[in-house]
Amino acid sequence: MADVIVIGGGIAGISAAAELARGGADVLVLEMEGQIGYHATGRSAAIFIRNYGNATLRALNAVAEPIFEQPGEISDQPLLSPRGELMVASEEELPILDAYLDGSTGIDRLTGKEAAEIVPILRADRIAGAMIERGARGIDVDRLLQGYARMLRARGGRIVTGAVVTGLSHRAGLWQVKTAQEQHSAPIIINAAGGWADDVSALAGVPRAGLQPYRRSAAIIPTPQGYETEHWPIFGSIAETWYAKPEAGKLMVSPADEDPVEPHDAWADDMVLAEGLHRFEQAVSVSVTRVEHSWAGLRTFAPDRTPVVGFDPRATGFFWLAGQGGYGVQTAPALSRLTAALIAGVAPDVSSEVLAAMEPGRFGLE
Structure with missing residues (x-):
C-alpha cells in the first residue's frame, strides 16, 4: 500500500x-x-x-x-539555454499578433525587415508584422x-x-x-x-x-545551405500554421497541426506534414530538399x-x-x-x- x-x-x-x-x-x-x-x-x-x-x-x-x-x-546543471521566439504575421494575421501582445511582457514588436535580419531565410515582403520574445529559452x-x-x-x-x-x-x-x-x-x-x-x-x-488528444507532427530537415542556424530563435507563424526550430545542426519544422485523434502512439501523417512544409516554404527563401526524420506526439486539451x-x-x-x-x-x-x-x-x-x-x-x- x-x-x-x-x-x-x-x-x-x-x-x-x-x-x-x-x-x-x-x-x-x-x-x-x-x-x-x-x-x-x-x-x-x-x-x-x-x-x-x-x-x-x-x-x-x-x-x-x-x-x-x-x-x-x-x-546540478542548467535546465534552460538561450533561444528566443520570433513570430511573424501576414496582413490578415495582424489581429492575432495584436491579441497575443495584449497583456504580454518582455516582447518587442518588429517589422518584416527586422524579423528577416534575425532569421535571414524569412521573406520580409510577406511579413506585415512580427514579435520577438528574447527571453524564451530551450528546455x-x-x-x-x-x-x-x-x-x-x-x-x-x-x-x-x-x-x-x-x-x-x-x-x-x-x-x-x-x-x-x-x-x-x-x-x-x-x-x-x-x-x-x-x-x-x-x-x-x-x-x-471532455479531454481531447490532438496530433502534433514534426520533421527534421537539413540546415539551409550557407546559413548558420545555431543562434536563430524558434520562429513561425503567429497563426500557428507552421514553426521551425534549430535542432542539433538541423531544422525541426512542424506544420503545427492539431488534428483530434484517439489516444495512441502517434505518428506523423505524410499529407499533413507535406502541407505544413509547403506553408513553411512559402514563408522562407529556401526549399525543403528532403525530410530526414519525422514523428508526432499528442497534446491533450480540456x-x-x-x-x-x-x-x-x-x-x-x-x-x-x-x-x-x-x-x-x-x-x-x-x-x-x-x-x-x-x-x-x-x-x-x-x-x-x-x-x-x-x-x-x-x-x-x-
Missing part, C-alpha cells in the same frame, strides 16, 4: 510524485509504457515561453520560471524528467513501467488499482495519464472531463484549453493532473508543487482565481 498512486509517467506524473515524496509521502508511479516520458514528454518542442498560453497558463509559467532558473535538487527535457525521477527514487518512491491499469475501484477508503501483473492500493490516486486521462477516469467510474488540476468533487481521493495541452513541460515545476500542496492541504503558491480556473468540477458536472 502507498500513500499516493500516480497513473502516468510523463513529466506531469513524475514531477508531482517527486514533490509529494519530498514532502514525506510514500508514492508509487504506474506507467503503461516500458519507459517514462515516452509519449508527449519525449516529443516536446522543449521551449520555455513566458507568454505562451492563456492567463492561467501564464500564471503557472511565472511560478515555474524561477524553478527552471534555480533547479536545486532537480539538476533540457530529459535532464528535467530524469532529475525528478532521481528525486523520487531517492526518497523511496517507486516507478513501475509496463504497468497498464486495467481496473480501478474505491472501497473502505482506498483506491484499488489493478494492473496485469499485480494490485496496488492507496487513499489517493493522481490521474496524470495525458491523452488517456479520460479513459482512466471512466475506468474509475468518474465522469470524463474544452477551455486550461489544465484540469485538483480533487474531483464527485470521487473521494481522485486527483486530476491532466489537460496540459502543449504546455506540460514548461508548467511541470509549477503544477507539481501545486499538486503536492493541495494533497498536503497547505496553501499553494498560486491565486484562488488560478485554482478555480483549473478546478475539475468547472464543466458543470458536479
Whole structure:
C-alpha cells in the first residue's frame, strides 16, 4: 500500500510524485509504457515561453520560471539555454499578433525587415508584422524528467513501467488499482495519464472531463545551405500554421497541426506534414530538399484549453493532473508543487482565481 498512486509517467506524473515524496509521502508511479516520458514528454518542442498560453497558463509559467532558473535538487546543471521566439504575421494575421501582445511582457514588436535580419531565410515582403520574445529559452527535457525521477527514487518512491491499469475501484477508503501483473492500493490516486486521462477516469467510474488528444507532427530537415542556424530563435507563424526550430545542426519544422485523434502512439501523417512544409516554404527563401526524420506526439486539451488540476468533487481521493495541452513541460515545476500542496492541504503558491480556473468540477458536472 502507498500513500499516493500516480497513473502516468510523463513529466506531469513524475514531477508531482517527486514533490509529494519530498514532502514525506510514500508514492508509487504506474506507467503503461516500458519507459517514462515516452509519449508527449519525449516529443516536446522543449521551449520555455513566458507568454505562451492563456492567463492561467501564464500564471503557472511565472511560478515555474524561477524553478527552471534555480533547479536545486532537480539538476546540478542548467535546465534552460538561450533561444528566443520570433513570430511573424501576414496582413490578415495582424489581429492575432495584436491579441497575443495584449497583456504580454518582455516582447518587442518588429517589422518584416527586422524579423528577416534575425532569421535571414524569412521573406520580409510577406511579413506585415512580427514579435520577438528574447527571453524564451530551450528546455533540457530529459535532464528535467530524469532529475525528478532521481528525486523520487531517492526518497523511496517507486516507478513501475509496463504497468497498464486495467481496473480501478474505491472501497473502505482506498483506491484499488489493478494492473496485469499485480494490485496496488492507496487513499489517493493522481490521474496524470495525458491523452488517456479520460479513459482512466471512466475506468474509475468518474465522469470524463471532455479531454481531447490532438496530433502534433514534426520533421527534421537539413540546415539551409550557407546559413548558420545555431543562434536563430524558434520562429513561425503567429497563426500557428507552421514553426521551425534549430535542432542539433538541423531544422525541426512542424506544420503545427492539431488534428483530434484517439489516444495512441502517434505518428506523423505524410499529407499533413507535406502541407505544413509547403506553408513553411512559402514563408522562407529556401526549399525543403528532403525530410530526414519525422514523428508526432499528442497534446491533450480540456474544452477551455486550461489544465484540469485538483480533487474531483464527485470521487473521494481522485486527483486530476491532466489537460496540459502543449504546455506540460514548461508548467511541470509549477503544477507539481501545486499538486503536492493541495494533497498536503497547505496553501499553494498560486491565486484562488488560478485554482478555480483549473478546478475539475468547472464543466458543470458536479
